[in-house]
Amino acid sequence: MTVKAAFIGSGGIASHHMKQIKQNRGYSIVAACDIAEDRVQKFCQDFEIPRHYTDMNKMLENEQLDAVLVCTPNYAHAAPTIAALKAGIHVYCEKPMAMNVAEGRKMLKAAQDSKATLTIGHHQRFEPASQFLHKERLAGTFGDIYFARAVMHRRGFVPWWGAFHIKAKSGGGALIDIGCHIIDLTLWLMGSPNPVEVTGVATAKLATRTDGSRPNQNKEKAHEFDVDDFATAYVRMDNGASLAVECSWACNSAVGRLVELYGDEGGATIQPLTIYTQRHGQFVDIHPGKLPEVQPHGAATEHFRRVILGEAENLVKPEETLNVQKILDGIYKSTTTGKAVRIAD
Numbered sequence: 001m002t003v004k005a006a007f008i009g010s011g012g013i014a015s016h017h018m019k020q021i022k023q024n025r026g027y028s029i030v031a032a033c034d035i036a037e038d039r040v041q042k043f044c045q046d047f048e049i050p051r052h053y054t055d056m057n058k059m060l061e062n063e064q065l066d067a068v069l070v071c072t073p074n075y076a077h078a079a080p081t082i083a084a085l086k087a088g089i090h091v092y093c094e095k096p097m098a099m100n101v102a103e104g105r106k107m108l109k110a111a112q113d114s115k116a117t118l119t120i121g122h123h124q125r126f127e128p129a130s131q132f133l134h135k136e137r138l139a140g141t142f143g144d145i146y147f148a149r150a151v152m153h154r155r156g157f158v159p160w161w162g163a164f165h166i167k168a169k170s171g172g173g174a175l176i177d178i179g180c181h182i183i184d185l186t187l188w189l190m191g192s193p194n195p196v197e198v199t200g201v202a203t204a205k206l207a208t209r210t211d212g213s214r215p216n217q218n219k220e221k222a223h224e225f226d227v228d229d230f231a232t233a234y235v236r237m238d239n240g241a242s243l244a245v246e247c248s249w250a251c252n253s254a255v256g257r258l259v260e261l262y263g264d265e266g267g268a269t270i271q272p273l274t275i276y277t278q279r280h281g282q283f284v285d286i287h288p289g290k291l292p293e294v295q296p297h298g299a300a301t302e303h304f305r306r307v308i309l310g311e312a313e314n315l316v317k318p319e320e321t322l323n324v325q326k327i328l329d330g331i332y333k334s335t336t337t338g339k340a341v342r343i344a345d
């Protein structure tokens, strides 16, 4: 059964989703809205979407929608999400959930007050390796997971398009942009414990350079850059577990993405996918065979469709992504105060 849906925001990620949706055929996309009319017009032409809007409220009024996909910059996640949920429309909102915890709480409340579902675009949970490790955790392979590492470094890839580098529109830099993904994935693989204390540093060391010494510099926009390009943190959980976080848009390291789980029965890395355990008094490393090829963004929107149709349970719950937001806020606050930050309920 198809779901009747519309896009809010018609930039890079909206186009990416649209390509997957066209292949999967589970949606009827009837409209799109963007504050930039030329952009939304082209988006609708490219993907044969019948109607375009520059006013989201008009679109919500005129179209009989089952769902919206919110693909706007971070500053414009909360308002359309809340408006749609109030109108009983299901929402797939891109990551990060919001600019900060205060906005995230309002989104969660709107979801709790609505019959409609809110999910957040943490597509990394839908990668086959993530799904495999999740099932292994549920099967008890790791026992009690008491530590994890969540790392997502880019050597030099600042998203210079759009508003990612401007704090007022993004809420932060590398940490909120890609750190949110790896924190979300790792927390979920840990069994979603609640964070209680954070200490961290978010800083900018390389992205503001315009001296030609590194690839990916942007002379025109570097002066606007007022967010972090690198962050580290240590997070304590309510179950006694801890989490180490590292992420960057630019750094002098070849380490890319890393999730490591440490449990009292077993551990794991996600890339290369390996389980570390013991059998018959011997250490054993398990390397699962070839996993299916899955496009995770396509899998995420397809899952959302099945949730709407009552065929699946929402995998990325807003309660969980609010915990991610608490960690992000905590790291930014800890950077400013130079102290550990207790995370309120």
Ligand SMILES: NC(=O)c1ccc[n+]([C@@H]2O[C@H](COP(=O)([O-])OP(=O)(O)OC[C@H]3O[C@@H](n4cnc5c(N)ncnc54)[C@H](O)[C@@H]3O)[C@@H](O)[C@H]2O)c1
Residues within 6 Å of the ligand: 008, 009, 010, 011, 012, 013, 014, 033, 034, 035, 036, 039, 056, 071, 072, 073, 074, 076, 094, 095, 096, 121, 122, 123, 161, 162, 163, 177
């Ligand atoms: N899950 C992922 O892998 C992934 C990848 C890229 C981006 N994202 C997220 O998607 C969001 C958008 O990123 P992007 O790369 O597509 O950005 P983009 O700049 O390419 O596109 C954003 C679009 O939103 C429009 N817009 C801005 N404010 C609006 C408003 N109030 N109402 C309607 N439209 C508005 C802009 O005009 C633009 O066309 C960000 O939150 C980003 O974090 C997620």
